[in-house]
Amino acid sequence: MSEIHKEIVRQLRSIEAEEDVRILYACESGSRAWGFPSKDSDYDVRFLYLRRPEAYLSIQEPRDVIERPISDLLDINGWDLKKGLTLFHKSNPPLLEWLQSDIRYEENYTVAESIRKLSPLGFSPKSCIYHYLNMARGNYRTYLQGSEVKIKKYFYVLRPLLACAWIEKYNEVPPLEFSVLVEELIPAGTLLRETVNNLLIRKMSGDELNLEPRLEVINTYLEQQIAYFEEAASRFGPGNGVSYEVLDELFRAALAEVWGEGSLWTAGVSRRSGN
Structure with a gap:
């Protein structure tokens, strides 16, 4: 692992600790991912994250973007999974590009691959x-x-x-x-x-x-x-789309995978859905 890769991972761990989130997926975007970086190109790190289940039950909607100040070397920001799935429903090209990136810093859970598998159906x-x-x-x-x-x-x-x-x-x-x-x-x-x-x-x-x-x-x-x-x-056609019901289930599965089946919110959802 290169020194810059190590520094990116350190930054991701710092974000998790400071924001009380879990990073699901982190990749390179921009010119490095596109294959035409300059020698002095910065690193455009993009990620998806998930808050604790109770954060999504708050009257106050949690902020759905995490950004870090841009330096000469690093540009790091990410989206809450809920925001990501909402945009995926609209066939958001930046998200589709993130999921394709060959430069992946982390993919700690199954949700990114689950979205990837739905991409052909969700593509508009x-x-x-x-x-x-x-x-x-x-x-x-x-x-x-x-x-x-x-x-x-x-x-x-x-x-x-x-x-x-x-x-x-x-x-x-x-x-x-x-x-x-x-x-x-x-x-x-x-x-x-x-x-x-x-x-x-x-x-x-x-x-x-x-x-x-x-x-x-x-x-x-x-x-x-x-x-x-x-x-x-x-x-051009609008595509078939992925239903909100499918994306809701994916979101709930991610909460269960990341924070555990025993969380109060996840257990409540399981009972209501008859599982």
Whole structure:
């Protein structure tokens, strides 16, 4: 285990002690998970956690996000499982991405895998297309206009648009890895593919990638894709969805697994449900 991995685990244990929660799952998000980190990229740690059963019976709703101050090296924050499952019901792309991450710091209980298994059923092409399209459109308008642009921002428009194209082609959650999206969706031997690959090599080698002349071949592609998905997004289906009843049972099972079957709340639920 690397020193940074050890430090991340120490931070997670500190959060558990300070917040009186249990961390169910923790992973890397952002550029490291997407496969294009710079040499100085920070670590974007995301996690799901669960409070004690009695916290969910309070008149005052417990805060459903835990955040730690961002440092030069670490950006750590997480969602309460209840919030996560509510967003999963809406096919939330960030959560779907967390669950796919190959860089996992912890997976201490079965709930993350249970959600993962439900992902194909819960996946909504329309919701995800709109999410990625809005992300691409916002970053394009903010960073990639004019004769000189923040050149590293190309990745933050390319990746969501390639995710849209993956959904259109395969009707499934797109992979995290940028290189997989490029290899599958941008034809080899084209100027676009060559330009994107060269930019990726530069970013991963530590080039500054700040203000530079815009790359017309990429800008043209981005404008075409944004225009296309703005028109096409409404044609995608909503998916089958996962019922709240199924997610309620998953939530209760997680409470029982983490805090024990003997908790008063869990026992009460078992009696009411006839188990």
